[in-house]
Amino acid sequence: MELPPEVSQKLEQFEALRQTLYAILMQKQKLKQQYDEIENAINELEKIEPNKKVYKMVGNVMIEKDKDSLINELKEKKEVLEIRLQSLEKQEQKLKEKLEKLQDELEKLLKTTK
Numbered sequence: 001m002e003l004p005p006e007v008s009q010k011l012e013q014f015e016a017l018r019q020t021l022y023a024i025l026m027q028k029q030k031l032k033q034q035y036d037e038i039e040n041a042i043n044e045l046e047k048i049e050p051n052k053k054v055y056k057m058v059g060n061v062m063i064e065k066d067k068d069s070l071i072n073e074l075k076e077k078k079e080v081l082e083i084r085l086q087s088l089e090k091q092e093q094k095l096k097e098k099l100e101k102l103q104d105e106l107e108k109l110l111k112t113t114k
Contacts, residue, residue: 028088
């Protein structure tokens with residue numbers, strides 16, 4: 001049985017949205033992992049005594065860095081990640097709503113074509 005053009009078009013649109021949602025979820029997961037790593041690094045750095053040496057990886061080289069400046073740098077990165085994560089969550093929510101709406105439309109169309 002061949003599907004009507006309208007149904008085929010909506011199915012293609014649904015699949016494209018689903019793939020976009022999957023990409024956003026993967027990106028969100030990756031950013032969340034980076035966020036958790038930064039948060040863990042900040043917590044560990046805050047436990048270190050003020051006079052202890054700390055190092056930062058830059059490429060393949062470890063560079064000595066001031067503890068407080070390193071903590072501030074990590075906190076800034078964490079804030080940027082928070083904003084990006086919030087943006088991705090909004091995109092995810094909008095896509096889920098579009099997918100639900102499109103799924104309802106498809107179900108109605110498929111019922112009427114039978």
